[in-house]
Each structure stands twice: as C-alpha cells, then as structure tokens.
Amino acid sequence: MARFDCGDGRSVYYEHHRGTGTPVVLIHGWAMSGRIWASTVEALKADGHAVIVIDHRGCGQSDRDFADMSVGAIAADVAAIVAQETTMPVVLNGWSLGGAVAAQAAHLLGDQAAGLVLTCGASPRFTRSDDFPHGGDPDGLAATAAALAADRAGFFHGLAQGICVREVSAPTIEWMWAAFIDSGPGVIDSLVDLGNVDQCDLLAQLDAPVLSIVGGADPILDPEVGKAAASIARNGTLAVIDNCGHAPFIEDAPAYLAALRHFLASL
Numbered sequence: 001m002a003r004f005d006c007g008d009g010r011s012v013y014y015e016h017h018r019g020t021g022t023p024v025v026l027i028h029g030w031a032m033s034g035r036i037w038a039s040t041v042e043a044l045k046a047d048g049h050a051v052i053v054i055d056h057r058g059c060g061q062s063d064r065d066f067a068d069m070s071v072g073a074i075a076a077d078v079a080a081i082v083a084q085e086t087t088m089p090v091v092l093n094g095w096s097l098g099g100a101v102a103a104q105a106a107h108l109l110g111d112q113a114a115g116l117v118l119t120c121g122a123s124p125r126f127t128r129s130d131d132f133p134h135g136g137d138p139d140g141l142a143a144t145a146a147a148l149a150a151d152r153a154g155f156f157h158g159l160a161q162g163i164c165v166r167e168v169s170a171p172t173i174e175w176m177w178a179a180f181i182d183s184g185p186g187v188i189d190s191l192v193d194l195g196n197v198d199q200c201d202l203l204a205q206l207d208a209p210v211l212s213i214v215g216g217a218d219p220i221l222d223p224e225v226g227k228a229a230a231s232i233a234r235n236g237t238l239a240v241i242d243n244c245g246h247a248p249f250i251e252d253a254p255a256y257l258a259a260l261r262h263f264l265a266s267l
Contacts, residue, residue: 004081006066012054012077013061016085017041019050022114022264023086026053027078027105029096030191031156031183033060036095036176040249043257049264052085054078056101056190064184070193071097075104082109089114091264096221096246097190099123099229103199106208115267117260118212118229120221120246124199132200134224141195145188156180165217165245172250200232209235211263213248213256220246237263 003011015034024044026037034053044051055062056074066073078101082090091114094102099121106113127138147155160177203210210233214226223240230238239259241248248256 004077004084006057006077008067010057010063010066012057012063012081014052014054014081017045017051017053019045019048021047021049022267023050023052023082023088023090024264025078025082025090025092025102025105026051027092027094027098027102028054028056028059029098030194031059031180031187032056032095032176033179033182035060036179037249039253040257040260043253047261050086050088052082052090054081056098058184058186058190060179060182064186066186069186069189071100071190071197072104074190075101075108078102078105079108082112087112091115091117091267093117093119093260094121094123095119095249097122097126097194100126100194100197100199103202103206106206107202111207113206113208115208115263116206116210117263118210118226119249119256120215120218121212121226121229122194122197122221123225123229124203124232125225126194126197126221129198132198132228134222134228136222138195141192144191148188153181162219163246164251165215165219166243166251168250203229203232203236204234206234209237209263209267211237211239211259213259214238214240215244215246215248215251216240216242217244218246
C-alpha cells in the first residue's frame with residue numbers, strides 16, 4: 001500500500017500487488033472504494049498479473065478534502081501513479097464512473113495503455129445528449145444531488161440495494177453500503193462532472209483495444225452505453241452478461257473473469 005502526493009497537501013491511496021504478467025489497473029465506481037475489487041484482485045494475482053488498485057479522490061482511504069473532484073483530475077492521478085509504478089504497458093479497467101476515468105487515463109498514458117476495459121463503464125457518456133441517445137436523463141443528476149443531501153445514509157443504502165439484479169447476500173449489500181457511506185462530501189461533484197463528460201471522440205481515436213463488459217439488465221447505467229462504446233472504439237469488443245446488473249464482477253464472477261481473461265490473453 002502507498003500514497004500518491006497530488007499536491008496542496010492532498011494524497012490518494014493505492015496498492016501495487018506485484019506480479020510478472022501484464023499489470024492491470026483497477027478503478028472503482030462513483031463514491032466507492034478499491035476494496036470492491038477484492039475478488040478480482042485475487043483472481044488476477046493467481047494468474048500472475050501485477051495489479052494496481054486506486055482509491056479515487058474523496059473515496060476509500062484517499063483524502064476527502066480535494067477542491068477538484070472531476071473525472072479529469074482523478075484520471076490524471078491514475079496516469080501519474082501508473083507512470084510512477086511501472087514502465088510496462090498496462091491494461092486499465094474501470095467500473096461505472098471509473099470507466100470514464102480509465103478511458104481518460106488511457107488517453108493520457110498513450111502507448112503505455114495496452115488495453116482498456118469498461119466494466120459497465122460510463123463511457124462514452126453517462127447521460128443522453130442531442131447526438132448520443134443513450135444514457136440517463138441529464139436532469140436526473142440534480143435529483144440525485146438533492147436526494148443525497150436530504151438523506152445521505154438512506155440514499156446510499158438504497159443504491160447499494162439496487163446495484164445488483166441477481167441475488168447477492170445481505171452482507172454483500174451492507175459491504176457496498178459501508179463503502180458508499182465512507183466516501184467524502186465532495187463525491188457528488190464527481191458525478192455532476194460525469195454528466196458533462198463526452199468521450200465519443202476519445203474512444204474513436206484510442207489506439208488501444210477496448211473491451212466493454214455490459215450487464216444485460218443493468219439498472220444503473222443504460223446497457224446501450226456500453227454497447228455504443230464497443231462500436232465507437234477503433235478496436236472494440238463487446239461482452240454482454242445476460243440477466244446481470246451493474247456489478248458483474250460480484251453477480252457473476254466466473255463469466256466476468258472469463259471475459260476479462262480472454263481479453264488479456266489476446267493482447
């Protein structure tokens with residue numbers, strides 16, 4: 001475990017699990033923690049991969065009081081940590097909001113990005129626009145911010161209960177809730193910024209292969225977003241896990257790992 005100095009006395013937490021295989025960088029979703037990847041980390045380590053797990057600004061064990069909580073700032077942290085920790089080409093894997101972070105970090109890393117995995121990733125867009133018909137209602141972000149301000153604990157508990165469509169254990173839901181509730185007060189700024197992020201051109205220009213893993217019944221992110229990502233990317237591949245919600249690495253780990261391993265082996 002280590003900390004990366006972001007300047008202005010603030011730092012983010014990360015872990016670098018050593019291995020001889022291609023390093024995989026795991027980037028969690030909005031208001032979450034890198035600990036959500038625990039089972040994926042163990043599987044990748046068992047396969048021999050090095051694994052870097054990063055807590056976003058304001059999340060997990062990172063500092064809570066960043067002035068800049070934007071997707072771009074988080075991506076810059078990821079790219080800087082990768083450049084500091086290894087000279088090897090890496091695969092960036094981002095879940096949900098972390099997908100947009102991973103895509104931007106891949107752009108920043110250039111040739112060092114060997115591949116990009118979007119796990120129910122909020123890329124190329126999280127919300128609909130005039131030229132992108134998929135995603136959520138842009139006005140919904142204001143309602144989310146209001147609900148979070150009115151009852152933070154209740155809002156996050158409802159979110160934890162709604163992520164998965166397949167049956168998961170009560171402790172799993174409480175584990176996710178604990179991670180959500182532990183996030184800092186500024187995380188809503190990251191979500192609001194995500195509503196303005198458009199990565200259509202970025203994905204189209206990215207040289208690295210892209211795997212978009214989609215939960216076919218995702219209740220949080222329109223599955224069409226992930227399908228569009230695979231189509232827009234210059235070298236994109238789509239993997240749909242049927243009857244699965246927003247967390248395929250929890251809901252159907254065997255299917256998720258099979259798709260991820262196949263992609264890693266193809267690089």
